[in-house]
Amino acid sequence: MSSLDNALSPALAARQEAHLYRQRRTLESPQGAEVLVNGQRYLNFCSNDYLGLANHPEVIAAFQNAANQYGVGSGASHLVVGHSRVHHELEEALADFTGRPRALLFSSGYQANMGTINALVGRHDFVFQDRLNHASLLDGALLSGSRFQRFTHNDPQALEKRLCEAQKKSPDSRKLVVVDGVFSMDGDEAPLKAYADLCQQYGAWLMVDDAHGLGVIGAHGRGSLEAAGCSLADAPVLMGTLGKAFGTAGAFVAGSEVLIESLIQNARNYIYTTAIPPAVAAATLSSLALIKREAWRRQHLQNLIEQFQQGLKGLPFELMPSHTAIQPLLVGSSEAALHLSEKLRDQNILISAIRPPTVPEGTARLRITLSAAHSEAQVQQLLLALAVVADDIHL
Numbered sequence: 001m002s003s004l005d006n007a008l009s010p011a012l013a014a015r016q017e018a019h020l021y022r023q024r025r026t027l028e029s030p031q032g033a034e035v036l037v038n039g040q041r042y043l044n045f046c047s048n049d050y051l052g053l054a055n056h057p058e059v060i061a062a063f064q065n066a067a068n069q070y071g072v073g074s075g076a077s078h079l080v081v082g083h084s085r086v087h088h089e090l091e092e093a094l095a096d097f098t099g100r101p102r103a104l105l106f107s108s109g110y111q112a113n114m115g116t117i118n119a120l121v122g123r124h125d126f127v128f129q130d131r132l133n134h135a136s137l138l139d140g141a142l143l144s145g146s147r148f149q150r151f152t153h154n155d156p157q158a159l160e161k162r163l164c165e166a167q168k169k170s171p172d173s174r175k176l177v178v179v180d181g182v183f184s185m186d187g188d189e190a191p192l193k194a195y196a197d198l199c200q201q202y203g204a205w206l207m208v209d210d211a212h213g214l215g216v217i218g219a220h221g222r223g224s225l226e227a228a229g230c231s232l233a234d235a236p237v238l239m240g241t242l243g244k245a246f247g248t249a250g251a252f253v254a255g256s257e258v259l260i261e262s263l264i265q266n267a268r269n270y271i272y273t274t275a276i277p278p279a280v281a282a283a284t285l286s287s288l289a290l291i292k293r294e295a296w297r298r299q300h301l302q303n304l305i306e307q308f309q310q311g312l313k314g315l316p317f318e319l320m321p322s323h324t325a326i327q328p329l330l331v332g333s334s335e336a337a338l339h340l341s342e343k344l345r346d347q348n349i350l351i352s353a354i355r356p357p358t359v360p361e362g363t364a365r366l367r368i369t370l371s372a373a374h375s376e377a378q379v380q381q382l383l384l385a386l387a388v389v390a391d392d393i394h395l
């Protein structure tokens with residue numbers, strides 16, 4: 001074995017031993033309610049394609065047409081020569097959709113979060129984050145070198161205590177409060193209005209990562225801010241991803257003219273990376289049109305969530321307090337979560353076992369995601385499969 005492999009091997013073995021080893025499945029079909037893996041059909045309850053747009057004919061056609069017009073690669077970063085008309089149109093459409101003056105495209109949500117936090121705060125500033133925030137937000141704060149504090153999940157009082165201390169210690173420092181709108185592994189929603197009020201009171205800025213809310217929640221699918229009745233003044237920084245409900249790829253930040261111009265000047269994860277392919281932007285314009293036009297997708301998804309929660313009532317699973325498309329079943333040990341996931345796979349149902357360090361120790365879970373692409377019959381099939389494995393929950 002090489003010196004490199006020798007150094008790395010023990011950690012891999014330990015991970016395997018602890019039932020924490022991560023493995024990929026190779027898909028042989030488009031994303032959808034049913035997927036093909038190793039020649040086998042599975043009912044898919046783990047994608048983030050919440051509205052069933054990743055393989056929508058209109059979105060595909062928009063992608064194909066734009067590929068004919070613009071080619072495939074964007075060829076450069078936005079600031080060099082990679083910013084095409086269709087990227088620009090998408091930014092305008094996203095600004096309009098979110099009711100904000102401007103929007104800026106990033107290559108991924110991870111990049112958007114890293115770049116934005118780093119453009120807004122530095123060594124002398126404070127960042128406050130919910131403990132369960134997405135890894136990209138935590139990493140963004142770490143990289144910024146700012147004074148970084150985490151507070152108890154969905155707890156405005158815990159945040160207030162920290163804001164209050166920071167204000168006393170260092171009244172002139174910037175204070176950025178960062179939360180997920182919908183928490184990716186729990187499915188619950190942040191109390192955004194309460195946070196917005198605290199930010200107002202302590203002169204802090206609220207940044208919301210709405211990867212799992214945009215397109216899905218709010219009366220018009222405009223996400224967590226719409227659902228919570230928050231304005232631009234309440235939450236001046238909104239981050240959204242395009243790889244989930246939009247069914248494409250990439251991400252954006254929406255806010256004021258000054259915010260967006262500042263990101264263009266300073267966000268390194270924006271400046272030093274190749275723009276997403278123009279055809280992806282065109283496809284996203286098409287999926288945005290569907291999000292606006294086809295409210296039935298949100299309604300159908302809501303009905304499925306209701307059906308799932310009702311159906312689970314007779315079963316010994318612990319549902320987490322979520323009203324969204326993310327409906328995790330708390331299991332506890334990684335071994336049991338993995339075992340249940342395998343037993344479900346034997347019944348041709350795909351559900352990921354989410355384990356530490358993605359979630360806190362002792363809270364491994366089956367992360368079930370529902371999509372407008374599912375039918376009621378498919379959710380019924382899921383419930384039947386869960387009933388079959390129910391005895392295995394306390395392994």
Ligand SMILES: *Cc1c(COP(=O)(O)O)cnc(C)c1O
Nearest residue numbers: 108109110134184211241243250
């Ligand atoms: C998926 C996700 C991201 C990252 O977005 P990508 O476009 O996949 O890089 C960021 N934040 C949250 C909450 C997410 O769920």
